[in-house]
Amino acid sequence: MSEKIAISVDDLTVAYNYKPVLWDIDLSIPEGVLMAIVGPNGAGKSTLIKSILDIIKPIAGSVKIFGKPYKKQHEHVAYVPQKGSVDWDFPTTALDVVMMGTYGSLGWIKRPGQKQKKAALEALEKVGMLEFKSRQISQLSGGQQQRIFLARALVQNSSIYLMDEPFQGVDATTEKAIINILKELRKAGKTVIVVHHDLQTVPEYFDWVTFLNVKKIATGPVKDIFNDDNLTKTYGINYKVSIQQ
Amino acid sequence: MTSAQIEIQLIASLVAIACAIPGTFLVLRKMAMISDAISHSILPGIVAGFFLTHDLNSPWLILLAAVTGIITVFLVEFIQKTGLVKEDTAIGLVFPALFSIGVIMIAKNANDVHLDVDAVLLGELAFAPFDRLEVNGTDLGPKSLWVIGCILLITVALLITFFKELKLSTFDKGLAATLGFSPVIMHYGLMATASVTTVGAFDAVGAILVVALMIAPPAMAYLLTTDLKKMLILSVIFGVIGAIAGYWVAHWLDASIAGSMTSVLGVLFLLVYLFAPGKGLISVLYRQKRQRVEVHLLTFLLHLQNHEEESERHVNHLNEHINWQKVRSKSVLDLALKNNMITIEDDIISLTKKGKSFTSEAIDYIITNKNAAIEEMKDRFFLFRG
Ligand SMILES: Nc1ncnc2c1ncn2[C@@H]1O[C@H](COP(=O)(O)OP(=O)(O)O)[C@@H](O)[C@H]1O
Ligand SMILES: [Mg+2]
Numbered sequence: 001m002s003e004k005i006a007i008s009v010d011d012l013t014v015a016y017n018y019k020p021v022l023w024d025i026d027l028s029i030p031e032g033v034l035m036a037i038v039g040p041n042g043a044g045k046s047t048l049i050k051s052i053l054d055i056i057k058p059i060a061g062s063v064k065i066f067g068k069p070y071k072k073q074h075e076h077v078a079y080v081p082q083k084g085s086v087d088w089d090f091p092t093t094a095l096d097v098v099m100m101g102t103y104g105s106l107g108w109i110k111r112p113g114q115k116q117k118k119a120a121l122e123a124l125e126k127v128g129m130l131e132f133k134s135r136q137i138s139q140l141s142g143g144q145q146q147r148i149f150l151a152r153a154l155v156q157n158s159s160i161y162l163m164d165e166p167f168q169g170v171d172a173t174t175e176k177a178i179i180n181i182l183k184e185l186r187k188a189g190k191t192v193i194v195v196h197h198d199l200q201t202v203p204e205y206f207d208w209v210t211f212l213n214v215k216k217i218a219t220g221p222v223k224d225i226f227n228d229d230n231l232t233k234t235y236g237i238n239y240k241v242s243i244q245q
Numbered sequence: 246m247t248s249a250q251i252e253i254q255l256i257a258s259l260v261a262i263a264c265a266i267p268g269t270f271l272v273l274r275k276m277a278m279i280s281d282a283i284s285h286s287i288l289p290g291i292v293a294g295f296f297l298t299h300d301l302n303s304p305w306l307i308l309l310a311a312v313t314g315i316i317t318v319f320l321v322e323f324i325q326k327t328g329l330v331k332e333d334t335a336i337g338l339v340f341p342a343l344f345s346i347g348v349i350m351i352a353k354n355a356n357d358v359h360l361d362v363d364a365v366l367l368g369e370l371a372f373a374p375f376d377r378l379e380v381n382g383t384d385l386g387p388k389s390l391w392v393i394g395c396i397l398l399i400t401v402a403l404l405i406t407f408f409k410e411l412k413l414s415t416f417d418k419g420l421a422a423t424l425g426f427s428p429v430i431m432h433y434g435l436m437a438t439a440s441v442t443t444v445g446a447f448d449a450v451g452a453i454l455v456v457a458l459m460i461a462p463p464a465m466a467y468l469l470t471t472d473l474k475k476m477l478i479l480s481v482i483f484g485v486i487g488a489i490a491g492y493w494v495a496h497w498l499d500a501s502i503a504g505s506m507t508s509v510l511g512v513l514f515l516l517v518y519l520f521a522p523g524k525g526l527i528s529v530l531y532r533q534k535r536q537r538v539e540v541h542l543l544t545f546l547l548h549l550q551n552h553e554e555e556s557e558r559h560v561n562h563l564n565e566h567i568n569w570q571k572v573r574s575k576s577v578l579d580l581a582l583k584n585n586m587i588t589i590e591d592d593i594i595s596l597t598k599k600g601k602s603f604t605s606e607a608i609d610y611i612i613t614n615k616n617a618a619i620e621e622m623k624d625r626f627f628l629f630r631g
Binding site: 053054055081087091093107109111136 | 273275328406407408409410412413415416417419420422423424425426467470471472473475476
């Protein structure tokens, strides 16, 4: 792990209708980590991701990607939204959705061609979905839809990956397949940030963790800070995990 | 056909195509109601524009009215953002207010303006050929043909140029934003196009038909295809069919053209809604019925698997045991035979090898409910199809 900072969040406060949902967040995420963001429902995990991506404008504070504002860095960042954020009845195929990942590097007006198609097919292959490339997206199972989203992020070939609950509603096989790909990304020096719900698997899957509940509770290496104390502070109940580290 | 008839059908078809294109994206964005709001609330814009220009086909009038359309969208979103009411309520608040302002403006100036509420709601397509564009004494055809032609040309150019951006921001606003394609620009661009098209079509077909032309053809296309490009093409085709068939229905019945076009679209929609393969009502009901039979088949196969003794596997015995009517027993038996899952010898039913493994797998699936398992099954067996 290098000492370079991939994402730095400074004094970030975000509000919906003047009700703060993220309060004075400071966060430095080193390059090359595989980090989980954990916290209860409504803790602001999705909001944090969207603020990093400049989809939501904060009322205070700032976010820097490799030291610069997001606007100048968007080609370095890939995003996997929560699966429920799109309409899966949209008239399009799996391949076409993955191709959308190439639009960022194309810019306005230019159309995807053979090169983009090849990249998309490779990404589909990597997530084991090549045989479903022509299938309409509503005809895919939940786990397959999640794999399509992952392929769409992979095709961007970015340095930073932000994923909002990629394991939500997937079967055990898909979960294994996804985590293996995430670990490969980290091995290739990428920074991967994942909103995660299953506390049991945090030590097994991730090397870095951020506890969030409106405020940042803690952030750091899993082996140092993933303990009952921080879990209790985050989830508000007396949290006893019997997780072997 | 007289040249006036041809011109009317041409205008109606161009209007239909110009409406179907933004309409497709409105339907996919679940914003059908917004087009209703725009088509009504541009009325004050049209009236004000008419007072200023005294020409319903003036580009200034079109722009002014289109701005009213955008203001409508903006107001609706503003009211919605306060978090006090939902979107449909916000739409219901904004457009009657603006529409009624337009109606009052017409009523107040009824004497010197040849605008009336009937014309506004239903259009005056029949009169369109009389208002002609003349340059240096040369007749260049009906003015509204030129107006809607220009609007259509711009719409098609925008569609081809920004197809990728439109598709992306319609499917996944969040990703569009992170990739540097402003969803706000796409949103208001689409609203502006829809507004300009509405104003251009308004004069010819009126406020009600504009909505019908924007929403009905894409809604039909949506039920028939799973490909965005095909959906656009089908919308255009349905729009044109509605326009031309509507014209002739009006001709034969001596009725309002706009009204007939709307009716034709309504009937077409009903047909597609009923008969569309896959997403149509009949197809959905048929699929449900088939699934019911398939569940019965599974029950039956499971019974065979659980009972080795011959007495339990006699054809006549099944009616009593599983407690089914004759008809159902027969259709289930036929289905099982057709798929080589059973054999019948001397009225004694036995599971084949395929039948046995199918039953085990299906039970396995139902118990574990793993997505991965069903994917393979779907392709090998007919059960759980669709
Ligand atoms: N668009 C929105 N408008 C208003 N409130 C919102 C919006 N999105 C999220 N919230 C609220 O902000 C809080 C944090 O939401 P979110 O970031 O989605 O939490 P998490 O992803 O941790 O479950 C919740 O209380 C939620 O109700
Ligand atoms: Mg969330």
